[in-house]
Amino acid sequence: MSLPAPVLPLPQLTGVVASNGVHFLTDERLFEACGTRIAFTGRRGGVSKPPYEGLDLGTHVGDDPADVAVNRRLALEACGLSAFANELIIPNQVHSSTVLFAGEGILPLSQAAAPDCDGVICSSPGVPVLLCFADCVPVIIVAPDGCFAVVHSGRLGAAQRIAGGALEALAGARGLSPASCNVYIGPHICGNCYETGERIVQSFVQLMGPDCAVGTANLSLEAAVRHALLDAGACSERIHSCGTCTLESTDDYYSYRAEDKICGRHGAISCMLP
């Protein structure tokens, strides 16, 4: 008989600089409680050259694939996950609401081409999952038994409530309450910097709530993501955002808008340690 899942400590994110120079945010108390490593990587510590300068983890942006491969290896090493490099899952992100289960809908890159999806749920130890970002909202959800989801929520994903869908699917699959899961929101473009126009802002206000609007023409993606999570049963105390805006922090993170659409991708990584 397996032991009951622990009550997770409330989420927090702390900056770490690994010995190989890679910077990332993680929750050490979460790791101690359930053995799941989470990380939001930055751009410091990588080998990519301008305009991708730094730890670019995306192969679809025009960067040298050899540099990206080195960067991915460095990122896994920084997180203590080098041993699981062959099991690494990276989906083909398409701004959808599709969430797949690792081992069923989506296999490691070393075994099969990546299917299209924007969320991956994983309940297998030793299988790291990486999604890539530059302004869109990275979300990592961890259940008390250590199983997790990594989600890419840009504007289209937010409108389709992908983070809420992933939380429901993860909690449902594990037979656990959504309110018991920790939710981590990584670096993304903030509402002050994200001008989308009045029509789009109004559609979010009607769909989610007035706090999605920042002024009349700017959208808070984080507010929309929080609504989706809370409507899916998340506990507000268990939703933690690092509070960093990518567009305002291009020394540390990539920003699609700040860098004229040509830039690398930082990552959200999670893995259950065996």
Ligand SMILES: [Zn+2]
């Ligand atoms: Zn900002």
